[in-house]
Amino acid sequence: MTVSVQTDAAGGEALRPHAEHAFADELKALAAADDRPRPARWKLSPWAVSTYLLGGTLPDGTLITPKYVGPRRLVEVAVTTLATDRALLLLGVPGTAKTWVSEHLAAAVSGDSTLLVQGTAGTPEEAVRYGWNYAQLLAQGPSREALVPSPVMRAMAEGMTARVEELTRIPADVQDALITILSEKTLPVPELGQEVQAVRGFNLVATANDRDRGVNELSSALRRRFNTVVLPLPATPEAEVDIVSRRVAQIGRSLDLPPAPDGMTEIRRVVTVFRELRDGITTDGRTKLKSPSGTLSTAEAISVVTGGLALAAHFGDGVLRPGDVAAGIRGAVVRDPTADRVVWQEYVETVVRERDGWKDFYRACREAAE
Template sequence: MSPRAALIYLMGGKAADGTPISAKYVGDKRLIETAIATLATDRALLLLGMPGTAKSWVSEHLAAAVSGDSTLVIQCTAGTDENQIRYGWNYAQLLAHGPSRKALVQTPLLRAMEAGKLCRLEELTRMGSDVQDTLITVLSEKMMPVPELSTAVYAVRGFNVIATANNRDKGVNELSSALKRRFNVVVLPLPDDMEQEIGIVVKRVGEMSQALELPAPRNVAQEVARVVAIFRELRGGATLDGKVTLKSPSGTLSTAEAIGVVIGGLSHAAFFNGGALSAEGIAPNMIGAIVKDPVQDKVVLEEYLETVLKKRSDYAAYYHLLSDLV
């Protein structure tokens, strides 16, 4: 796709022939424009943000839009080594015939270089700094040295890298300054506007419930608004009107988690509550999202229930159910 077509694919709109295109990402259009413009150059792209800000989702759809293939992906972990980034060897071939191109096992990064496509690196900061730095030559010179064969693989035009990283996790490996310079960083934020966040959750819940073949739910928008309000207050450390300061739990309480909570409630409604979405199905799922630390987060939630939710008549069902569960 052209850069403009890729933007329409991600943000929604109409194709040249008038075909409506659904939005894949709901947020600041300028962020996606910057990401696409970066990939049109030789510079790699790093999508940075808290968990649940659609980094992997945007990465996948950018790769699909730009190069028509989103499957060239490396999931980075603490156990990821150089062989999983650069290349490996088929030891049976290596022992039988010695070092040869036939014995070389290509990684997704190497396949992307040879095909002129995008390679996705998920959770880049989770792998060790020494392994991260193997990317420097690839990103700066667009080539992969293979000293065992006295040769190098040069990237075909169109090759680039999209990496994602979580800026909240503790214990991750910071990128070296040399590697940072090779990335253009785009920070994907949580939705600033409550109505926008409600819209995202309602839209995604509708898509997922259809994919899971759950019956068309009732009262979705109303219950989603309540879930989002609770999440935003706990996440932001204050009530929506700013009058009461709150403690925040250890979790992120992201939009993605709100979607998961509502989907869990929908499943409960479909099978146990006659199709009506209610606090009865949502509250147990909400506990799992809020109380990650059974000691600290439990105190935070109990305080929120007594100081805020108890006083709201329209949240009475949530107050009683969450109080019983916590």
């Protein structure tokens, strides 16, 4: 049973509210202003869902904050896919906001982002299909009362959007349980001689990447059931700085961290370091660099800056400085203690040391390595 209560045991606010609760005012304003056709059981029209993801200003002046900063056409294709009988696969390297986009899509389309299957190497078939209450099963035998529906089964029965995170981490035989669901839109329950048929409004959003460890390739049969949208890394430094600053501000508010004066300087610095090491070349194109083993994603940049903000708030004067982010950057870069340490040391000595205006950051990096 899913309990959608956005408070903790002591009655306080949830640390991370679901999207439909965190942005309830925006969704309500969009629904009120939305006069376009809506697919069956959708809370908003495709146009309104795209506006919710990309941001905009409504006729009454309500500001809709961007949830995703990226190509508009990708979002429009993703939303349109959910309005058809094709499932949606969001593909990209780690840190390209796949989970973030899938959650907000489900929140805007169905008003509920909690029908979620989290993929891991140990995800059983029951998580995708259904399980059993074994006490009732032993006492009464197979029955509808003893059956425990999966989030996917619930979404089928209620005409809602289900989510499968990290699809390629799920074992191949469990992945294939989705084939009948996505092609026939039905889920057989042979123990009861019954089946659950998907009602209009049902669809599924899955996320996957093929650059992480522990990946199980999707079969061609399963891939054909999805329309794939590839989410790219931010195209420009400015776009990535915008994403990082927005998310850090949101996370900081949820953690009651004070805004950091002049924090943009260090955010730009973190983004610059990550992009240069990720691309294997400095921003000016003059120096080729070795890339570390990690992905250095935008999500990791957000984590580094958030950690630095907490350090500045609790152990500093509240101003985000190079020393607050240097250790976090080093920790993100040096994943392999041997090879990555060399990559980082070379970058610090050949790039950071010689860059104008980065002397304070150079000193902080040297101190963090001691």
